Every structure is written in C-alpha cells, then in structure tokens.
Amino acid sequence: MKNKIKNIIIFFAGAVIIALLGLAPNAPKTFSLYWGNLGARMVEAGVIDMERFENLYQQRGGLSEADRKLLADSDNGNLVITSENSGMMLNMLWALGLGNKNPILENGPMMTYSGAGLPAEALAKAGNFASTGGWTLGKGNAMDHYSMHQFVTLTREQQDLVEKVAKNIYRPCCKNSTYFPDCNHGMAMLGLMEIMASQGASEPEMYKMSGEVNTLWFPKVETGCGV
Structure with a gap:
C-alpha cells in the first residue's frame, strides 16, 4: 500500500514538473528568435505596406497589439512563433525572404x-x-x-550554412526545397533560416526549427515529412 501511494505521489509530482517546464505532450510548440526592428525596417523599405497588411487582417479580426508591435516598434525582443500566430509570421517571414538580399535568390533555381x-x-x-x-x-x-x-547580413560561413540547410529542407505543398523558394512557405522558410544563421544557430538547430515550424504551417503533416 505504501509503495502504491509513493508511486502515485511520484507520478503527480512528475506531471507538475513537466507542466511547469512546458514539456507537456499537448503543450503548444514555441520557438524564440530575436526580432528587434526587422518588421519596422520592412515597412520602411516598402516590402510590407502597412495599410494593405492591416486591410488583409481586418478581414480576419484585425491585428493584435502584439502583431502591430512586431511591425512598428524597434525594440522587440525575442519573437515566439506559436500555432496562434504562425499564419501572421508566415507572411512576415515571406516578406523577409523575398526582400532580403541573398545569392540564393540571385543565382539559384529562382x-x-x-x-x-x-x-x-x-x-x-x-x-x-x-x-x-x-x-x-x-x-x-x-x-x-x-x-x-x-535586412539580414550574413558572413560567408553563415551564407554557406543557409545554402546547405536550404537544399535539405523540403515543404509538403510543392515538394521543392527551400533553396528553390517558389512558394510563400519556401520564401518564408528562407527568411527564417537567414535570421537563425545570422544569430549563430547551428545546423541541427536550424533543421529542428524548420521541421517544427513546418508542423505549424502544415498541421496535418508529420514533422519528418517537412525536412
């Protein structure tokens, strides 16, 4: 009886610890990277037209204050991508991948x-x-x-890393790699990989995040199918 009670206590204690650490099986996936003033710079450059962007999201209930901050403020800290904001981030990263100067766009399959x-x-x-x-x-x-x-400046080594992972990250929608970003998901993934490389991410970290983000953008596809 004592052992049974002990096991029950251990089970519930473990469950509490898992929940506090955010590792519960049903906990939403989140990813953190420094955003800073990227949104404001894209708006200033015209890659994002704030009026058009707001009009699009007005049809979807409007931009939240957090979303507006990512587009307008210069002091944003770490960006968290969740299932709730993954659609918004898809569009912002799409703009980044499209507008950021990169040899992949200038010399690659595009x-x-x-x-x-x-x-x-x-x-x-x-x-x-x-x-x-x-x-x-x-x-x-x-x-x-x-x-x-x-928008994002890469060293030669960081550019090489982006090109390497881009050639090995595939998306379920059109089966092309990020190195050939011919759809919105591919261009957004390129933007995400550029940010990660510029912030010192390792190759395994980039593959891991790309797979997890693909599960948000393609929720019916298992993580492994996106990479």
Whole structure:
C-alpha cells in the first residue's frame, strides 16, 4: 500500500514538473528568435505596406497589439512563433525572404529554372512564381523588392550554412526545397533560416526549427515529412 501511494505521489509530482517546464505532450510548440526592428525596417523599405497588411487582417479580426508591435516598434525582443500566430509570421517571414538580399535568390533555381538566358529575362520570369507574383502586401511590384534590401547580413560561413540547410529542407505543398523558394512557405522558410544563421544557430538547430515550424504551417503533416 505504501509503495502504491509513493508511486502515485511520484507520478503527480512528475506531471507538475513537466507542466511547469512546458514539456507537456499537448503543450503548444514555441520557438524564440530575436526580432528587434526587422518588421519596422520592412515597412520602411516598402516590402510590407502597412495599410494593405492591416486591410488583409481586418478581414480576419484585425491585428493584435502584439502583431502591430512586431511591425512598428524597434525594440522587440525575442519573437515566439506559436500555432496562434504562425499564419501572421508566415507572411512576415515571406516578406523577409523575398526582400532580403541573398545569392540564393540571385543565382539559384529562382533565376535558372526557366532556362532564361539574359539576366533581365530571368528576372522577369522569376516574377511569375507564387512567392513573387503572389506577394501583394508590399508597395509597388514584388520584384521591386526582390533581393534588394540588406535586412539580414550574413558572413560567408553563415551564407554557406543557409545554402546547405536550404537544399535539405523540403515543404509538403510543392515538394521543392527551400533553396528553390517558389512558394510563400519556401520564401518564408528562407527568411527564417537567414535570421537563425545570422544569430549563430547551428545546423541541427536550424533543421529542428524548420521541421517544427513546418508542423505549424502544415498541421496535418508529420514533422519528418517537412525536412
């Protein structure tokens, strides 16, 4: 009897500790990375048009104060991505991936897939992908911002890391890798990987986060299918 009571006490004590640590099986997945003034810089550059962005979310109940802060303030701390804000973050990271200057956008499959010869022709064709032609929340044409802004600066080693993981992270929607960010999810993942690399994330950490974020963006797909 004493052993039974002891086991019950241990079980409940363990459950309390797990809950306090946020490790409960049903606890929402969260990820933390420094956001700072990225949102405000994207609005200032025109990659995000605040009026268009607000109009979109007005149809969905409006932006929360926390969302507005991410877009307008310069002193944001760590950003937490949850199931509740994953859609909002998908759009903000999409804008980042689209607008941030990166060789992946300038020399990768986005420019070479169509077989276009001249750079101007390749750039024009790159504007027809879902990740470019589908971005209507900025000022002007999406290609006016394509790889045009230095939002996130990477060292050579960090760029190499982004390219390596991007070639190995796949998304369920179109089965392409992040190295070929032809849809909104791919472009958003590229933006996320750029932030992580710039903040010193390791290769395993980047793979782990990409898989977990994919479970938020594609909730019916198991984590392993996204990477």
